Amino acid sequence: MTNFKSYLAPATLDEAVDQLNQGNVTVLAGGSDLMLRVGAGNYDPSHTLMNILKINELRNISFEDNEVQIGTLTTITEIREDPELSIKMPLLGQAADQFASMQIRNVGTIGGNICNASPAGDMLVPLLLLDAAVELARQSDGGVASRRVALKDFFVGPGKTQCQSNELLTRVSIPFSKQGFRARFYKFGTRPALDISTVSIGIGGIFNNGYLQAPRVAFGAVAPVPFMALKTMKAIEQSPLDSERIKEIAEIARDEIKPIDDVRATAWYRKQLVHNLTIKVLSDVTDA
Amino acid sequence: MAAIIEKESLIGKAIPKMDAPGKVSGHTRYIHDLNLPGQLIGRILRTDRVHARIISIDTKEAEALPGVHAVITAKDVPNKPLGVTKDNPPLKGDKVRCERDEIAAVAAETEALAEQALSLIKVEYEELPALFDPRQALLENAPVIQESKPDNISMEFDYSHGDVEQGEAESDVVIEDLFKLHYVTHCCMGASGVIADFDSTSGNLTLYSNTQVPFLHKREFASVLNMDPNRIRIIQPPIGGGFGSKLDIYPFEPIAVFLAQKARRPVKLTFSREEEFLASPTRQPAYLRLRSGVTKEGVLTFRTLDSLLDNGAYTSWGATIPFVMMQTFSSLYRVPHCLYHTTTVYTNNPYAGSFRGYGNLQATFCVEAHMDKLAEAVGIDPLRFRLKNAQQAGETSGQGMHFKSCGFKECLTTAAARSDYAIKREQNLKAQGDDNAVKKGIGMASMLHVGGGAKIYPSDGCGTILKMDDFGHVTLMTGASEIGQGSETVLSQLVCEELGLPLSAVTVVNNDTDITPWDVGVHASRTTFIAGNSAIGAARLAREKILNAAAGTTAMPADQLSLRGGCIVIDESGEAVITLDKLLRSLHFQERAELVTTSFYYEPPSVHQDKAFKGDVSASYAWATQVVEIEVDTLTGVVTLNRCTAAHDVGRVLNKLGIEGQVEGGIVMGQGYALTEDLLIDEGHCQNPNFRDYKLITAPEIPEIDLSFIETMDGEGPQGAKGIGEAPAICMAAAIANALYNATGVRIYEAPFSPEKVYRALKGCSQPLEW
Amino acid sequence: MSLTHEIKFTLNGSPVSLTIPLTMSVLTMLRDLLNLTGTKYGCGEGECGACTILIDGVSVNACLKFAVDCDGRTLTTVEGLVADSRNDPLRTAFAEKGGVQCGFCTPGMVMQARHILDNYPRANESQIKRGIEGNLCRCTGYKKIIETIASVGELDNKG
Ligand SMILES: Cc1cc2nc3c(=O)[nH]c(=O)nc-3n(C[C@H](O)[C@H](O)[C@H](O)COP(=O)(O)OP(=O)(O)OC[C@H]3O[C@@H](n4cnc5c(N)ncnc54)[C@H](O)[C@@H]3O)c2cc1C
Ligand code: FES
């Protein structure tokens, strides 16, 4: 039978990083990704299973001067329903609303979604768009040291991130957007939420005088990792947006992605979707 | 003064299912929840090839694993082939022909051990060239799948009436199109399972099975197992959904028995969800070429249908759907000339079984597309065109189906009126050209299906034993299985109606072949009709006995007495004379007191089809029209179903709650067939054996549903009712295709209408269909 | 080094202490170790909701939860939803309003309905639909299930 070597459920971050430092640890949060992987036999039996759900300090959402900090154990339900977050960063609640099912939202954590690093992870596109960074904690001189990595640099490949084996993701920090910033997230599927994204799109910026300033564009499920579409962003910035220009930008977006064929869609269709949905979402953002 | 009891009827009311309380409390024990003392877990090793000769199977290591009690392969068992044409051996010894093929099986103390044992079995193969495309099955050099059928043809069906050449000559417009239907599967929420248990002293076998046809299976099991049928008892625990999937014996059931035999312990074998996808039956996929003609006055002239069915590697019920398909082509509308041909060919793909609707979804998809196209070609609106050609009561179709009652025209007009079909259709047509990215569409489709049993087997019968005890309680023993559809509640209602009792006075026993009388099985929407009539028969006998006895004790003539509210009453005034339980107790030890009655409903007034498939196969026929309203997002191809207006000729509503539930469930199942469900088979391998990528409809996707029941009070039906179990799923794909056309001007000939397929069609870059 | 772990938790009001393999799911623990078969296996992958239970009052898919994580928690399964099963408006409504056909999805539906009603008592019909989007039902077409839940909720949408 499949199994791990041992099990631990530390109550503090100190203990957790200490354990990580000893190596061979698999981190368990909500388990909604991990259980399937274990079920499929993809796990390392020499590892200790470390449940981090009992570490309360990794849990809350706090509003600082310049940013929001969301603890890694914050569930998708909590993000969907946090009243203050829904005012300050409506995009996150909107993405959380299109995430899996209520039961999975109740257990799935934001940190788990980030560390799982699926190209189709639904919190990743909005977080990229909002210029989020993650905090990675590790043991250092008997204490906890932390580093911050911008999310846009965090994903290395499908399921692969900058988080080292001795590190724990503790929280996500998201700077408050500038006045007038507006963003939209679109997850394509036939169901409202319980659907692996075929493509997802996020576009944001400050619309002023026909220009979308400081534009942000991110795509999910159309490349090995969710990513910021730099070429598309640049094109948006260059000139005022009318319907003709938006069409041109959609073509740039379509050419910037590198989708694959799978059971959910062909690459051709994904490109078409990105093209058409870029027009739709960009028009939404620029049209009060 | 004695109490006055008003006449009360349960018929037509919303009656909760009798088994619901047990189900909502989690108490109901499905096969997965049962465990016998000493039970082992059975697992099946399936092949990873689709067409290969088996060179050797090495089970030594598996057998040596502690905790493993039996390992079997083809050489260990009698291995008589199963299925409709007996071409499917439970364990494959010589070669494998498709992904679901069973090579070996183990019984072990735990599931983990059983899995481990499977991983230790080594199979050596020699690959054979494979055949995946049914269109290539008849080519000269096509690989042969079943050696006994070197031409790869498993079945052929031909039917005709009239003279299609004459029909074509009389036509002003003739159209021909090719349609393609896909694989879907039942997805019963409770996956397949069986427990086999031999009595160590008598050698008798008890099989806990989810079959829908226990008595037929008993006989077939006896033959497959080389056993005396008298030694086989089938007990059916409550079942987590049937929909036709349990109409045939599939290899896992005899395999569990063989394992139990060898291990001398009870063996339980249940499927994982993945296994359920990979190894349970599908709906029959098909290519259908339909040619139809019409006069400029809008009268249908002829229909020619040629179809090719992918039989898969073995023959189960799916291959026989032409029986039902031809009824729709020949008899849904008046068609003077009709020619029908089907070839069913072997391939290395999965095989199809029976599935709610039994070919009628496929047939209706083509016929109703052509009804819209022909109407457009002759410039008549689709509703009027249908009304003009619709069957009506009293007619006999070219195939010999006699429609004693027929609410078809009323279904058409009701569904159209309640959905504002005509107005919306015009509005949508006008809006096709505007620059709104989201288009609205409305579409209709109708169907005909057997509703009074079906003469498929030599008998279409069902028996009932009814027993009354001292306390006025009734035990109804019926051959008819409950598969979640609510038959036990409806049968009880019918009995209560005769005996003037509340539902709580009835217990139903329906799941044990040692106790219950014979029944042919749950299929063809027949249970309410056949088992209902049978139950009524037994209840009427009991009623007669009771009233005669009451006449004796009350000195009133029996024909002036009646049964109401658990009492014997004077029929005219309702005055209670004696309570039923008291009367029954007073009858103790008297000759008249044997309050066990038996009855059967053996021969509904239907006939077997002759060799040319002609005959009145059912005692009554069900009709329906469904109108759907959709939105098509032209930017993505996503089709959203907003509303379904359904009108069904049900004969009579017996249980409002039950019938609404059946129709709503069927509509949503039809929606899945049309829009989201698609079992993807690539080179014989299933690509999406999970609910993540095989997408059932979920709650937020369901349409608003408006139901109308047309009560034609069928003369032969129990209290006037017809069977409707399959009807509601049948029209949806056809109606949605018509709505898509109304919305976009683009017609799609291939289901399901997945976003990508619709998008490609809208862009004019679909793969052209070929056959 | 131990491949099993001892956990203590409260199940349907009673304390439980159990030694379990580290990778066992809560669903397997309930069904195979504790013989509580009301919670169903429908997919084992979080896609069908047949295994829905409440952990610390919140609905989860038992098939996705590691049993080791139950330590110190409170679990409620369909068997323990109420003390008196005949007197529970939610379950009565499921039976009387036609929310049950084959019944296989029903325990999960009932548990998810409980979660919705406890947390969103004023949920309207479309919120209820979203609330049960993770529960598949092959029989009913959901309509009567949605009506059932709405009829027990606080919003006046019982028509
Ligand atoms: C049926 C179903 C539907 C789903 N639908 C969606 C969907 O719509 N959109 C979507 O994006 N996802 C979906 N998912 C995936 C999953 O639910 C999410 O990715 C979820 O956010 C994972 O969180 P978790 O807490 O359950 O992660 P876990 O399974 O506990 O962990 C996931 C991975 O991250 C690692 N990890 C977790 N936390 C940390 C940490 N703090 N530091 C370092 N490593 C860590 C774990 O070791 C593991 O490798 C679905 C899953 C299922 C089963
Ligand atoms: S069994 Fe857990 S969601 Fe299906």
Ligand code: FES
């Ligand atoms: S009632 Fe059968 S699955 Fe829901």
